[in-house]
Amino acid sequence: MKKIALVTPYFYPVIGGTQTVVINLAKQLKKKGYYVEILTPKVKPNSKKFDVYDGIKVVRHSRIPNKALNEIWFQLEILPYLRKFDIVQVFHPYFSLAGYLSKIIMGKKFLINMIGWDNYNQSKSTYIDKIVKFFSERCDLLFTSSDDLIMRAKKQYIRKKPIKIPHGISIPENKKASIDIRKKYGVEKKLLYIYVGRLAQIKNPMILLRAWKEIKDKDVFFLIIGDGELRNKMEQYIKANNLTNIKLTGFISNKELESAFRSADVLVHYSSYESFGLSMLEGMSYKLPVIATDTGAIPEIVTSDVGILIPLNNEKKLAEAIIAMKKNHASYAKAGFEKAKKYQWKNIAIEYIKYY
Numbered sequence: 001m002k003k004i005a006l007v008t009p010y011f012y013p014v015i016g017g018t019q020t021v022v023i024n025l026a027k028q029l030k031k032k033g034y035y036v037e038i039l040t041p042k043v044k045p046n047s048k049k050f051d052v053y054d055g056i057k058v059v060r061h062s063r064i065p066n067k068a069l070n071e072i073w074f075q076l077e078i079l080p081y082l083r084k085f086d087i088v089q090v091f092h093p094y095f096s097l098a099g100y101l102s103k104i105i106m107g108k109k110f111l112i113n114m115i116g117w118d119n120y121n122q123s124k125s126t127y128i129d130k131i132v133k134f135f136s137e138r139c140d141l142l143f144t145s146s147d148d149l150i151m152r153a154k155k156q157y158i159r160k161k162p163i164k165i166p167h168g169i170s171i172p173e174n175k176k177a178s179i180d181i182r183k184k185y186g187v188e189k190k191l192l193y194i195y196v197g198r199l200a201q202i203k204n205p206m207i208l209l210r211a212w213k214e215i216k217d218k219d220v221f222f223l224i225i226g227d228g229e230l231r232n233k234m235e236q237y238i239k240a241n242n243l244t245n246i247k248l249t250g251f252i253s254n255k256e257l258e259s260a261f262r263s264a265d266v267l268v269h270y271s272s273y274e275s276f277g278l279s280m281l282e283g284m285s286y287k288l289p290v291i292a293t294d295t296g297a298i299p300e301i302v303t304s305d306v307g308i309l310i311p312l313n314n315e316k317k318l319a320e321a322i323i324a325m326k327k328n329h330a331s332y333a334k335a336g337f338e339k340a341k342k343y344q345w346k347n348i349a350i351e352y353i354k355y356y
Contacts, residue, residue: 002356003035005085007078009071009095011040011060012053013251016198016226017278018091018115021167026056028349034356039081041074071095082108087356091115094128096135103140111355112139114149114162115275133158141355145276146297163355167278168348169285169340177259185247187221191326194264194288196257196279197271199228199248204270204312206230209237211270211318212246220326222246222268225260261286266325269293272312277301285340289332291321306336 006026010018026036038053042060051058061077075097082088082102089111090099096112103110112135136142136158144150144162153162182188199205205224212222224234227250234248252260267283273296274280280290280301290307292298302309308325310317325332 001033001035002087003037003085004029004087004089004356005037005039005082006089006091007039007095007099008091009041011038011043011058013043014198017167017274017276020278020282021113021115022091023054023056024168024170024345025349025352027054028345029353030056032349032353037085039078041070072097074098075101079105082106087111089113090135090139093132093136096139100135100138103138109356110139111141111143112136114142114144114153115167129156132156136160143352146300148297148300149275165348165351166343167276167281168343168345169278169281170345171285171341172258172262175262177262179256179259181223181256181259181263185221185223187223190219190221190245191266191329192221192223192264193266193268193322193325194223194225194260194283195268195270196225196260196282197269198226199224199230199234201230202272203228204272205234206237207313207315207318208268208270209234209241209243209246211315211322213241213243214315214319215245215322217323217326218245220245220322223249223260223264225249225252225257227251261288264288266291266322266329268322269298270318271295271298274298280307281340281343284336287333287337289325289329289336291318291325303339305332306339307332 006022008018008022010016012019022038026038029036037057037059039059047060049060061074079098079101083106087109088099088102090096091113093112093114099110102108133156137160142160142162144164145167150162197203267288267290269280269292271293275297277298280292283290284306290302292302292309293312294309295312308321310321
């Protein structure tokens, strides 16, 4: 039995695409007979070091007060622990120091997933670019989820040819929501729009609020699910503008998140960049039409038959799309669901196993 370490800078309770990819790949590999652990930094200093999440062992290593040194400390701390594994698969190239050292010192197979390019490319840092290039060219295999990421790798003069394996989703069972989200937020008879993700600048949540401010229709409601550094600013904006048809939930449980997907009518995702578009594909698996930006790899997932693509930084177009979707969401939903079925995790995991 091969032992695989999945190393990620982000994991639950933080909500985002990386966490979703890691846990679903881990579960599928376990089903195929592999031993899998997830290694990640502690979210809080008092977080448990050893935990089990959805049947997978999670090892959370230390955080230190100095933010600049925290990631290096994490990498050095997990290095001895990696001796027990045959394969070290790292999510995000910049997070690869321990994986690289495990290859050089211990002879481990070192793999990188080019996921979340937006997290480190937005800084425009030459230093970060050099780190990404260094590790990406020294891993044994470099995976990417989209044609857009392949193009970006070429632009950074990364010589190693990436292997394209898209992210996957699990098609949900056809059943009612376990939590009555509509009753909880008092929106039983309204058209429910949702956003799911980090409240970070790259995701443009403030533009969502400004566009929603222009929606005068009282029969719609917007549920924003997730947390991040912009939450306080968003709450202040909602209060200052007396917006009553919108709610920030913060972090919620998986059970409630699933219920939100089952209860919603439309998914809105106004990000400046996505290296794949996983949350949109998840929405489509719940038969939700999508409103999204025409940037990065998003158009590879959100085609004209499954949703509406709009330009970045255009609040007017966003507001228009929200209104237009009220009339046409049913037809988009059907096409999106058929497309989502092609991306099931049980098939995606097999593609990875070919390279293990």
